[in-house]
Amino acid sequence: MNKWEELDKKYIWHPFTQMKGWVENPQLVIERGDGVKLYDTEGRSYYDGISSLWVNIHGHHRKEIDDAVKAQLDKIAHSTLLGLINQPSAEFAEKLVEITPEGLNKVFYSDDGSTAVEAAVKIAFQYWQFKGKPEKQQFINLGDSYHGDTVGAVSVGNIDVFHKVYKPLLFATKKMTCPSFYHSNLGFKTEQEFLDYLLKELDEYLAENADKVAAMIIEPLVQAAAGMLMQPKGYIKGVRELTKKYGVLLIVDEVATGFGRTGKLFACEHEGVLPDMMCMSKGITGGYLPLGATMVTDEIYNAFLGEPEEYKTFYHGHSYTGNPLACAAGLAGLEIFAKDKVIENLPPKMAVIEKYMERFSQMQFVGNARQCGMLAGIELMYDKEKKVPFKPELLIAGGICQTARKYGLIVRNIGDVIIFMPPLASTAQQIEEMLGMLEQAMQEVFAEIAAGSKTDFSDPCAF
Numbered sequence: 001m002n003k004w005e006e007l008d009k010k011y012i013w014h015p016f017t018q019m020k021g022w023v024e025n026p027q028l029v030i031e032r033g034d035g036v037k038l039y040d041t042e043g044r045s046y047y048d049g050i051s052s053l054w055v056n057i058h059g060h061h062r063k064e065i066d067d068a069v070k071a072q073l074d075k076i077a078h079s080t081l082l083g084l085i086n087q088p089s090a091e092f093a094e095k096l097v098e099i100t101p102e103g104l105n106k107v108f109y110s111d112d113g114s115t116a117v118e119a120a121v122k123i124a125f126q127y128w129q130f131k132g133k134p135e136k137q138q139f140i141n142l143g144d145s146y147h148g149d150t151v152g153a154v155s156v157g158n159i160d161v162f163h164k165v166y167k168p169l170l171f172a173t174k175k176m177t178c179p180s181f182y183h184s185n186l187g188f189k190t191e192q193e194f195l196d197y198l199l200k201e202l203d204e205y206l207a208e209n210a211d212k213v214a215a216m217i218i219e220p221l222v223q224a225a226a227g228m229l230m231q232p233k234g235y236i237k238g239v240r241e242l243t244k245k246y247g248v249l250l251i252v253d254e255v256a257t258g259f260g261r262t263g264k265l266f267a268c269e270h271e272g273v274l275p276d277m278m279c280m281s282k283g284i285t286g287g288y289l290p291l292g293a294t295m296v297t298d299e300i301y302n303a304f305l306g307e308p309e310e311y312k313t314f315y316h317g318h319s320y321t322g323n324p325l326a327c328a329a330g331l332a333g334l335e336i337f338a339k340d341k342v343i344e345n346l347p348p349k350m351a352v353i354e355k356y357m358e359r360f361s362q363m364q365f366v367g368n369a370r371q372c373g374m375l376a377g378i379e380l381m382y383d384k385e386k387k388v389p390f391k392p393e394l395l396i397a398g399g400i401c402q403t404a405r406k407y408g409l410i411v412r413n414i415g416d417v418i419i420f421m422p423p424l425a426s427t428a429q430q431i432e433e434m435l436g437m438l439e440q441a442m443q444e445v446f447a448e449i450a451a452g453s454k455t456d457f458s459d460p461c462a463f
């Protein structure tokens, strides 16, 4: 155990980690990154198959972004947005308005995805107070939704293993059926029937209750933290039409899907959705520095305007809001999107992922291998025909992720789902190599299961 592993195990409490398993098992210490690879203190290299938890877009140690941050550092690292302006946050806001769906004309900065959602929830609530409809207080969310880990974001979340224990602390929401066809046990034969059901459910609820609903919040196209659950085509468009029809705000959480992840710059673009609010973080700085943004329409922003004595100010903000270094990284990242034609170059990369997902689907213990653009989830099943999962205590998916490291790939599972989310900068060839490594790891573990020899993985990484 080297010095850093010792210090870490002595002093650090890791996120989403059972620390008992963590301290008992050997861990990697990452020293540096270059392109789509991470290097540990032992000199070994690994593909970053989850974009450092879904944030990295253009690769690590990317010269243009490094230079932009260094240049900003030579001016100032941070000054506050409370009462002062800084240059990068102003320039970045202009660009964000330009690239996001029409109508989102104002940017409220914060620090991460959770705070971007917190701000959206509070803005939506307060908006209706100012519009003379204070009874519109309820939020609609989706089954298995995830919007971050602060208490407001957890209130609009719905993943039992993460959220259930906090129920007494949370505000109540109206939960709609999780729009994942694969996981639905409602018995629909086709995805179209399932889609019709979902929209009818929402329509009927809103017809009765819209006068008490402030907003609906969704992760568009993919519910990522739930295990990459995909929504039927037409779903987000349908949700937008219904929320508009009944006068309910639509908050779109693009924290995971934004900045090219789904094959377009924002997931909303796939179905021409114009939301009332959009939350962004993760890829916003190319994965360099923490930054969140909540985009809103003029209609919402204007509702908060007034004289001081009207107390219409949005009393919310964070110390590092609009941090100049983070905004400088964001600006440099957007330049790379344009210069390298990042979005235009995605199709051949997505095709490699698609090829492997088809191949993985044929494997004995893979129930479902699904993809949306540059993200994918491989869901394991003990019996794929009858949809019988593995016993959770076997930690099979976590064991595969551990095994993949041996071949040179970092990936991480959520429950029984192995998540694959390479940086958008990965070449088709690199993606081919990464998925080849994952395939080897899966074959190795599956062979052990089939031989009846593998019954336990003491994996510290599994949730």
Ligand SMILES: *Cc1c(COP(=O)(O)O)cnc(C)c1O
Binding pocket: 112, 113, 114, 115, 117, 146, 147, 148, 149, 219, 224, 225, 253, 254, 255, 256, 257, 281, 282
């Ligand atoms: C990751 C994530 C969040 C939370 O973002 P943090 O930066 O981790 O606070 C919120 N919503 C979605 C959809 C996410 O994937």
